[in-house]
Amino acid sequence: MSAYTRQAMALLFDRTAETYDALGVDFFGTFARELLDRVALVPGERVLDVGCGRGAVLFPAAERVGAGGSVLGIDLSAEMIERTAKDIEDRGPANASVSLMDAQEPTLDDATFDVALASFVVFFLPEPIEGLRSWHRLLKPGGRLGMTTFGDDDPRWAGVREVFKPFVSPELAWTLAIRASLFATIDGFDRAVESAGFTGVTSVERVYPVKFADPGQWITWSWSQGQRMFWELVPEDRQDAVRRAVLAELEPLREPDGSVVLAQSVRYTIAHRG
Ligand SMILES: C[S@@+](CC[C@H](N)C(=O)[O-])C[C@H]1O[C@@H](n2cnc3c(N)ncnc32)[C@H](O)[C@@H]1O
Structure with missing residues (x-):
């Protein structure tokens, strides 16, 4: 991925920021809470939330470290930062802040954080190992890193992914292979994290049923997060046809109550700075 696509990614998330994680689908918040449990934050800790988005990790982390601790969220999307800064200003907490x-x-000082968190971020970096090395350097000796990444795709939803494939140009092919190479297996990823200097790296994978009231809710929700990238690759005059194709793929998956359920696999990785 080039520097341009890093910026393009930030602009993509700018366009999702208004409704990101705010459409009543139980997603980023659930994974954030489990990440915080696994990294075992304690009151008084200084925390860095990398790729903080709208604060799914940042707000509960600030609550857990309490007034004696602090959380700094960083993100490359100006909209995410602006809106999350406004939320902090409006409702606190006083120990949270964000920076573009x-x-x-x-651009932060070495050895200043007890904990670095990066929930669904590392796979967006052009050089993930470089990012991991940076986070290692920012941790105090004995500090911890907690990350989430996506695991295997739900095979029942393969037809939906196929609908978008014809619109993905060769230079964007990496977006379809986000779980390839470094992220293909838990063991391979753990070794990559070790290669960035971390010790005691462990990952676990869990699968969650994510419920959408109906296929239309999935479509609306998918525009509000990273999946929006694929919708935006579809030319305007093909949008209706693609929407109909997605609905057709999801129709057979409907539960008796009309909902559709995505089996979302999430990996939690905890690592240490020795
Ligand atoms: C999938 S969202 C996750 C947001 C949040 N951590 C959560 O769990 O809801 C990924 C976030 O990473 C940010 N991001 C992507 N590339 C980035 C980069 N190079 N530097 C900083 N943030 C980045 C995006 O702007 C977006 O807010």
Whole structure:
């Protein structure tokens, strides 16, 4: 991925920021809470939330570290930062702050954080190992890193993914293979994290049923997060046809109550700075 696509990614998330994680689908918040449980935050800790988005991790982390601790969220999307800063200003907490910054080369002092968190971020970086090295350097000795990444795709939803494939140009093919190479297996990813200097790296994978009231709700929701990238690759005059094709793929998956359920696999990785 080039520097341009890093910026393009930030602009994509700018366009999702208004409704990101705010459409009543239980998604980023659930995974954030489990990440915080696994990294075992304690009161008083200084935390960095890399790729903070709208604060799914940042707000509960600030609550857990309490007034004696702090959380700094960084993100390359100006809209995400602006809106999350406004939320902090409006409702607190006083120990949370955000800053516009590239996750791969954060301009922060070495050895200043007890914990670094990166929920669904590392796979967006052009050089994930470089990002991991940066986060390692920012941790105090004995500090911890907690990450989430996506696991295997739900095979029942393969037809939906196929609908978008014809619109993905060769230079964007990596977006379809986001779980390839470094992220293909848990063991391979753990070794990559070790290669960035971390010790005691462990990952676990869990699968969650994510419920959408009906296929239309999935479509609306998919525009509000990273999946929007695929919708935006579809030319305007093909949007209706693609929408109909997605609905047709999801129709057979409907439950008796009309809902559709996505089996979302999430990996939690915890690592340490020795
Ligand atoms: C899938 S969202 C996750 C947001 C949040 N961590 C959560 O769990 O809801 C990915 C976030 O990473 C940010 N991001 C992507 N590339 C980035 C980069 N190079 N530097 C900083 N943030 C980046 C996006 O703007 C977006 O807010």
